[in-house]
Amino acid sequence: MVDQTRGGSAYLLALGLNWYSPHNPTGKVFSKEELEAIAAACCEMDCLAITDEVYEYITFDLQKHISLASLPRMQERTIITSSLSKTFSVTGWRIGWACAPTTIASAIKNIHVHITDSAPSPFQEAALAALQSPPGYFKSLKAEYEARRDFVIQMLSDVGFQISFKPQGSFFVFAELPKNWLVSDIEFVKILIEKAGVAAVPGCGFFHGDIDDQNLRTRYVRFAFCKGSDTLNAAARKLQDIDSGEEDTQSSVCI
Template sequence: MYELSKRTSNFSDSVIRRMTRIANKYDAINLSQGFPDFAPPKEITDRLAEVAKMGPHQYAITWGAQNFREALARKHEHFSGMKIDPDSEIVVTCGSTEAMMASMMSIINPRDKVAIFSPFYENYGADTILSGAEPIYIPLVPPDFNFDVNLLEEAFRSGAKALILCNPSNPCGKVFTRKELENIAELAIKYDAYVITDEVYEHIIYEPHKHVYMATLPGMRERTIICNSLSKTYSITGWRLGYVIAPPNIIDRVKKVHDFLTVGAAAPLMEAAVVGLNFSDGYYKELQDHYTHMKKLFVGGLANLGFQFTEPQGAYYVLMDVSEFGVKDDYKFAEWMTANVGVAAVPGSSFFHEDVHNLIRFHFAKEDATLNEALTRLETLKKKVNNAQNIDWR
């Protein structure tokens, strides 16, 4: 038999999705994979019920239904101030995962270099490798997850063609300041590089932090590729509706890559989701208030239990420090905790290029009852660790 692809030979399965399977195995509370346990807005699901009877049920235009793209353009303009042409500057994709992959494949050549902030969402490294490129990692330093501008410049100087920027950041919850974004923009312009932004948590921000759109900074519109999704904003992670916003010359290429990757997003889901894209500002204020409440409940609970963690500024994740338990293998610890405490988290090392094994990631996009039960179970963690025998993660 011919050998398999060398490019993918070192791939593992997704650690996040693996932890969901482990959570299901032990009937644990799943605070690993970031999806809510509450319903999407009723207006969207009511519209979906209508669409199920009336259609559309066939292919939409490959790069997204016209009314969906027009609604996306209006929404993005409303929040960013950017005027978007729905015909030449938007491609609708099967989730932000495909948005990122299609963007990478549209601008990256084999042996190019791509800069990635670490910690990072696990797909970014894989996307870089699938594109045939070499990743260059720039550390975000806890507890504030700041970065050294000199290290970022060194990445661009050494040939990074693009930087992947997740803002707000998964997994650390960092919201990049305007000054930090200006520093990035200055270097991207200086070295003629792209910035690919992942902005799926744009509306999940905790006061006093603010989301600044990279593409709105001077000189960045023409070199910023925005990847986004409806998943988190409207609690429809299973609908897989993502999109790319970029200048026409880039979108023209993304359209072609997307066509051969997935053909198009689901037509009935786009039709139903238009309702959400037309929501008033009140919806987004309620969304922010809802997540602020969940953050206070869960993160406050961790503090009351005496755990150490980094305070999230945006998104719905929190990194908890498990150094006190002498953890040397966070993968084994995460599985042990799932089985013995009944709460699933993601081992932090799956997000870091650096040698970090003392963190686990929880998400808190859950009902109050779910979070309270998770905290009740975590209250037993220290005692169960102390009573455990022959632990193999130390």
């Protein structure tokens, strides 16, 4: 909807803002100042904020996750969503939750009971145990992922990928294709799968539809480093092989 009354110019009346930090695919952790600007816009436009905070415990380099709901006037207009999937490596369980003001939470509950069943009881018991994990678990989680991030950045840089932003959180690296590869992101991902057995995600799907620079939209690939050291080392060898033209197509890894 557009309000034409503000100084004669169009003004967007947003119903809701979808937001997540740490960010997928770049790994950016938004600062308090940046979140304050977003909060001010939400309050000015009187809209809800729906935040995805699934990577809140996976931050690096002393970066700290700040929930948008913690800022003044935002608790009453924020719906926080999260899950066990990333922090506890149980993506297949599909255990998640939403935290919201009472009236909104009631509406979410009414919709939820009509579109899905409850999670299996054993998973709920496991979720309770996971959420009571000691602080040491989350500290070690950060340290392990930070080491994997550094390994993957070096691995990609060694074969020509350009890393313009070092991830501050999540477990993704958004990398620009090597300059000597004059193909699109989709074509490159296909080559990686077929010739090196390495799976990644084309970056074009993460760009806004209004961006006209097709060269920008098609030059990035997302890699995930939520894998064990053996898998990451295998991926490094295969990327080096494809860069040197000695690829082995008999086995595959996914990062």
